[in-house]
Amino acid sequence: MIPKGVWVLGKYWTVEAKVGFYRNEECFGDTIHPQLRIRVDSEMSLQQTRDTLLHEIIHAIEKELGLTMSEKTVKQLSTTLLAVLRGNPSLMTFLLSEAEDNADATTSP
Numbered sequence: 001m002i003p004k005g006v007w008v009l010g011k012y013w014t015v016e017a018k019v020g021f022y023r024n025e026e027c028f029g030d031t032i033h034p035q036l037r038i039r040v041d042s043e044m045s046l047q048q049t050r051d052t053l054l055h056e057i058i059h060a061i062e063k064e065l066g067l068t069m070s071e072k073t074v075k076q077l078s079t080t081l082l083a084v085l086r087g088n089p090s091l092m093t094f095l096l097s098e099a100e101d102n103a104d105a106t107t108s109p
């Protein structure tokens, strides 16, 4: 199930799955910065939906930070990051861990 929204740098972006959004091989979704909206086509495979959502989140980050990235760079980043994250579930557990950096300090020799 696609999330209804995502937090990007302290701002909540709504995520909408939109019927018939797909227009060509270059457009599976978009971001509307002033409205903090991400739209993705609702009729894609789950794999393509994940890639597209991450792609649009990277565009949201790009806009929030005032970066200028080529479409090719955004595509490469989203596809690669998704593959790394999905290929390493323990990495996500580690990255999302609530443990403090110095949690082991009391057990050090």
Ligand SMILES: [Zn+2]
Pocket (backbone or CB within 6 Å): 055, 059, 071, 074
């Ligand atoms: Zn794009």
